[in-house]
Amino acid sequence: MIYALAGALVMLCVLVGIGITRPRGTSIMIWCFLYLFIAIIFDGLVVAALLYQNTELTESLLGVSAGAATGLAIHATHHVFEERKSTKTPSTNE
Numbered sequence: 001m002i003y004a005l006a007g008a009l010v011m012l013c014v015l016v017g018i019g020i021t022r023p024r025g026t027s028i029m030i031w032c033f034l035y036l037f038i039a040i041i042f043d044g045l046v047v048a049a050l051l052y053q054n055t056e057l058t059e060s061l062l063g064v065s066a067g068a069a070t071g072l073a074i075h076a077t078h079h080v081f082e083e084r085k086s087t088k089t090p091s092t093n094e
Contacts, residue, residue, distance in 0.1 A: 003056050007063025008070070014038065015071035021078040
């Protein structure tokens, strides 16, 4: 269980470090490549955990996936709020 919590915390820190909703100090292209790089590393670790049946790595990856899902939820929520702001119509006073 501690590995899962640590994995979630690590992933959230990584995503916050590169910027969950917008790039930090990089272009959007570099930001997208960083997300892709993280995903590929994660996929490789999942394959390794399944092949070697390593319990600690499996628990850590469960935490990482939870952290990634939370980061995605924060990212999506940010876009929902932006969309709501841009589609608001001014109220009319009759």
